[in-house]
Amino acid sequence: MRSLNKMIKAVIFDWVGTLYQFGGMGLFSYSEKVLQELRPRYKLAVISKADSDNVKNRLKQINSIKNYFNVIIADIDKTPAQYIECMKKLKVKPKNVLVVDDRMDRGIQIGNKLGCKTAWIKNGKYSDMVPNEETGQPTYIINSVEDLLTIL
Numbered sequence: 211m212r213s214l215n216k217m218i219k220a221v222i223f224d225w226v227g228t229l230y231q232f233g234g235m236g237l238f239s240y241s242e243k244v245l246q247e248l249r250p251r252y253k254l255a256v257i258s259k260a261d262s263d264n265v266k267n268r269l270k271q272i273n274s275i276k277n278y279f280n281v282i283i284a285d286i287d288k289t290p291a292q293y294i295e296c297m298k299k300l301k302v303k304p305k306n307v308l309v310v311d312d313r314m315d316r317g318i319q320i321g322n323k324l325g326c327k328t329a330w331i332k333n334g335k336y337s338d339m340v341p342n343e344e345t346g347q348p349t350y351i352i353n354s355v356e357d358l359l360t361i362l
Contacts (some may be wrong), residue, residue: 218327218362219306221248222296225258225284227334228355230271236327237275240356247280247359253300255281257299259288259316288316308362310355314339314348322346329358 223229229241231312250253257280260348272282281299283292297307304325311317312331321328322345330341330348350361 217309218252220253220255220280220300220302220315221298221308221310221358221362222255222257222293222321222326223355224311224313224317225256225272227243227336228310228331229256232335234271234301236291238353238354242275242278244355244358245275248362249278252362253280253302254278255300256283257288257292257294257317258284260284279322290324291318292329293320293326298326308349310356310358312336314341314345317327319345320349322348329361331355 211339217247228233230237239337243300245254245318258272265293272279272284274290276282281296283296285292293309296305307321309317309321309326311321312334313336314330318328318330327349329350329352333353352361
């Protein structure tokens with residue numbers, strides 16, 4: 211698994227359910243530690259879906275750890291175009307990106323379709339989702355972003 215770290219140049223995170231707890235409960239206890247360890251070796255980004263009323267709130271939540279990220283995108287939807295824009299800003303190719311998300315039907319599906327490596331957090335609210343033909347199989351199935359430290 212450690213050979214992945216030579217190939218990956220950037221990590222794109224989902225926000226809620228991945229780095230930040232549902233219900234406005236704050237960062238997961240391990241999120242900042244993981245970002246601290248990954249930041250010196252990888253370009254980091256976050257792409258977050260939020261309804262139009264929540265975009266400013268989502269950005270305020272991210273503000274506490276924004277210095278870890280090269281790119282932050284919060285919008286009313288998650289689209290392949292946002293991931294492509296993010297990768298252009300990071301100056302990386304899809305094959306050199308790891309997308310981390312707790313939802314198969316958003317970040318994992320988009321990452322798979324764009325040719326990125328993917329890490330699905332099979333824990334929490336969306337852990338009962340099942341990979342299918344539409345979403346594709348994640349490259350890795352993990353329990354939390356903390357598990358990235360064993361992959362990267």
